[in-house]
Amino acid sequence: MIRLFRVFVPVGTITLLISEILLVTSAFVLATFLVLEVDPTVFLFYDGGMMRILLVLLSILLGLHFHDLYSQYFVKSRIVLLQQLCLVMGVAFLLQGFVSYLDPNFRVPIRVMLMGSAFAVTAIFFWRLFFSKYAVQVVGRDRMLLVGGSPLLEDIGRHVEEHPETGLAIAGYVDDAHEIGSLLPGGKMLGKLTDLPEIVTATEPHRIVIGMFERRNRMPMSELLEMRFAGHIIEEVASTYERVCGRVCLKELRPSQLIYSGELGPRPQDVAWQRISNSFIAAVGIVVGLPFMLLTALAVRLSSPGPILYRQLRVGMNGSNFTLYKFRSMRADAEKGTGAVWASKDDPRITRVGKIIRRIRFDELPQLFNVLKGEMAIVGPRPERPEFVKALSEQIPYYRQRHCVRPGITGWAQVNHKYGDTFEDTVTKLEYDLYYIKNMSLSLDTYIIFHTLKTMLLTRGAQ
Secondary structure: OOOOOOOEEEEEHHHHHHHHHHHHHHHHHHHHHHHOOOOOOHHOOOOOHHHHHHHHHHOOOOOOOOOOOOOOOOOOOOHHHHHHHHHHHHHHHHHHHHHHHHHHOOOOOHHHHHHHHHHHHHHHHHHHHHHHOOHHHHHEEEEEEOOOOOOHHHHHHHHHOHHHHHHHEEEEEEOOOOOOOEEEEEEEEEEOOHHHHHHHHHHHHOEEOOOOOOOOOOHHHHEEEEHHHHEEEEHHHHHHHHHOOOOOOOOOOOOHHHHHOOOOOOOHHHHHHHHHHHHHHHHHHHHHHHHHHHHHHHHHHHHOOOOOEEEEEEOHHHOOOEEEEOOOOOOOOOOOOOOOOOOOOOHHHHHHHHHHHHHHOOOOOOOOHHHHHHOOEOOOOOOHHHHHHHHHHHOOHHHHHHOOOOOOOOHHHHHHHOOEEEEEEEHHHHHHHHHHHOOHHHHHHHHHHHHHHHHHHHHOOOO
């Protein structure tokens, strides 16, 4: 895995992206040589042809991204893959029509577009089949040997087993608690701790992950030291969990890990830059989104009695309370008999218009004013109500630490975890929030916003 934008990205994904950039570009360049009657080099290098092709390339790559073809690139159905590729090309043609409307001189000639698209679909289709079956087995494979018996090791193995697109594999487990040969998530038990040197020699893992179930258990430190000097990568289970799962594990988190961490955010310069950039983005968003806000306000007003805006007290940076603004999506008396409760799936309190604006996230648009006022950020942990914060802080360690940054409209937890209303979901989201706080940066914010746009366009995760 390669670290980009403060996020660990599978090598297979990077390889697939680069290879398909070359394939699509080559397909359209080849089409210009086969279709155009004039000298293709004149079109490509003197008539802006390469820039036109790059625009088509960008639209195709975005289409592949929005169809999850880079996050889930294993081919499960050839028919579905072909359908997805045709839809991607259809969107590329629609964008070319839009470009033609703006400036006809900047679109790709229709014959080049037709032939280039046919070449691109064919090339991507067969390359995906080959990559999914053969190439991914050798590109970026990272085999891990899990040593020590910590339950967290099985969590890592389970995650790797459920997400083969990560390019990770489990070489096996080593501990004294299980029988040799017993099956565990992602692999099997290979032997006892005393057999570790022989197992490492036999399996040749890329990295050895250490996690002890009980502190009193003895780890073969001298053998591990020899392996480290021999060139083996040895990691602590908490670090591997963070790298593989994209979140900080509360089970293994100790205060010293946060206190002495060299990466722990937020850094003052990052907070200052986020405040400046978010104010600009919020101002632009308010201007651009004003027509949609007016239409949403009208729909809310006509659909049910009650105020247009829903005002609710939330906990912000450093534990201070602020009023959060949303377009009302529930009945005006939604909490009259229940008090403060989390929204649930198919919540009967949500109005018909509320279901629509929640699905397309238009109910969140007024929060741009919260960002402009400095109470919120575009990206950050979602703000909770004071009633929930008080209860959760008493039950979950490190929960109050999420308030060291401004809460956000979207966040790392929102793009990685489903909407949840259980205690376990809250713990998982806190783990994602702590990962964001630890790695807070402009690049990570950009990465989250990019993925949030996909979530919005595909109406995922709304509740």
